[in-house]
Each structure stands twice: as C-alpha cells, then as structure tokens.
Amino acid sequence: MALIDQTKEHSMKIQLAAASLLIAAGLSAPAFAQPAQGSMPLSEILATIEAEDGFGYFDDIEWDSDGYWEIEYYRADGAKVDVDIDPATGHPR
Numbered sequence: 001m002a003l004i005d006q007t008k009e010h011s012m013k014i015q016l017a018a019a020s021l022l023i024a025a026g027l028s029a030p031a032f033a034q035p036a037q038g039s040m041p042l043s044e045i046l047a048t049i050e051a052e053d054g055f056g057y058f059d060d061i062e063w064d065s066d067g068y069w070e071i072e073y074y075r076a077d078g079a080k081v082d083v084d085i086d087p088a089t090g091h092p093r
Contacts, residue, residue: 033065039087042069048090049073049083068093 035042042061049055049071059080060072069085084093 033063035063035067035069035087040090042087045069045085045087045090046071 046058046061049058054075054077056074056076056078058071058073060070062070064070064084067087069087070082071085072080072082074080085091086093
C-alpha cells in the first residue's frame with residue numbers, strides 16, 4: 001500500500017512541476033506586437049533596401065515593441081548596417 005501512495009505522490013509532484021513550468025513560460029512570453037494596419041508592408045521595405053547599390057544580405061529583422069522595424073544587413077563589401085525603419089513611411093527613423 002505504501003508503494004502506491006509513493007507513486008501517487010511522485011505523479012502529483014511531476015504534474016505540479018509541469019504545470020508550474022507552463023505557467024512560467026506563459027508569463028514570460030512577450031505579447032505579439034505588429035505594425036499598425038495601413039503600414040507599409042515589410043516586403044516593400046526590404047525590397048527598397050535590397051535595391052541599394054552594394055547590398056549584400058539581411059542578417060536580422062525584428063519588430064520593436066516601440067513601433068518600428070529593426071533591420072540588420074551587410075553590404076557586399078562586408079560593412080554591417082543597422083537601421084530602424086518607420087513602418088508608416090518606410091524611411092529610417
């Protein structure tokens with residue numbers, strides 16, 4: 001009988017730990033933010049940058065919760081470029 005009680009207790013501890021992890025993961029997940037409706041599509045913003053002379057490749061593209069695109073790219077000569085883009089205009093901030 002004691003073995004069954006220990007097994008139940010162990011199972012409850014595992015369930016409690018799993019539930020705690022799920023809650024912690026949910027609380028730490030950032031809210032999904034996105035550009036306002038009517039903003040310039042990201043594809044158009046990126047196409048404008050790609051059309052620049054000497055463009056190499058994009059390295060990182062992120063939406064900042066402050067309301068702009070953070071774009072990191074490299075030029076063909078290896079120079080790194082970090083630029084923050086206003087989604088309404090498509091121009092650097």
